[in-house]
Amino acid sequence: MAVGGLDLAKYCSSYDFNSNDVKSCSRAVDLTEACNWQKQRDDLEGVYKSADLHSGICLDPKGKDVGGIDDMLGFCRQKFKRTLDVRASDADGKDWRCVMDIDKDVVCIWQYSDKSLTAVQENGLWVCRRPADAASP
Structure with a gap:
């Protein structure tokens, strides 16, 4: 029935x-939030150097490059702790997304x-x- x-x-x-x-469910990754999580700071800005999603870098308040995101999956797991199978995806080529089937x-x-x-x-x-x-x- x-x-x-x-x-x-x-x-x-x-x-x-x-x-x-x-x-699937998804949410676009805020690169600035991911940078601050990755570097354990709260004053960074995430930017892309090009259209390539793997070109993301983190800038300090003076504009100095302090590196990129090494663990996007870890960021998604931290952001969506209640989900068991969350993953990071750049499959659409437009943005990083945290995704759950x-x-x-x-x-x-x-x-x-x-x-x-x-x-x-x-x-x-x-x-x-x-x-x-x-x-x-």
């Missing part, structure tokens, strides 16, 4: 991600507070279904 649709945006937002597609069955359980639910795709849309022999919560 169909219970309802999946609210992937709300699920992602509950983990502090601000973007999603049907497969979406387990749609987990979304159903979370959204409807019902451990018997599973996610299925029907007519191009994802819905949560309860097995016919399962009782309502």
Whole structure:
């Protein structure tokens, strides 16, 4: 029996991600925040020397290059501590993102507070279904 649709945006937002597609939640990395985390400071500015995402550097208040980010994955793990499988990705070529894959069955359980639910795709849309022999919560 169909219970309802999946609210992937709300699920992602509950983990502090601000973007999603049907497969993952994500949030763009603030390079300045990553610099300050990496260097354990609070006065740095993150900038890119070119369009290459691997060209990011950290500048001190006087504009001196104090190095780049060596551990973007570590930054994402620190930023999203409640997620087990967060990763750093530059796959879109536009920005670094912290990304978490979406387990749609987990979304159903979370959204409807019902451990018997599973996610299925029907007519191009994802819905949560309860097995016919399962009782309502």
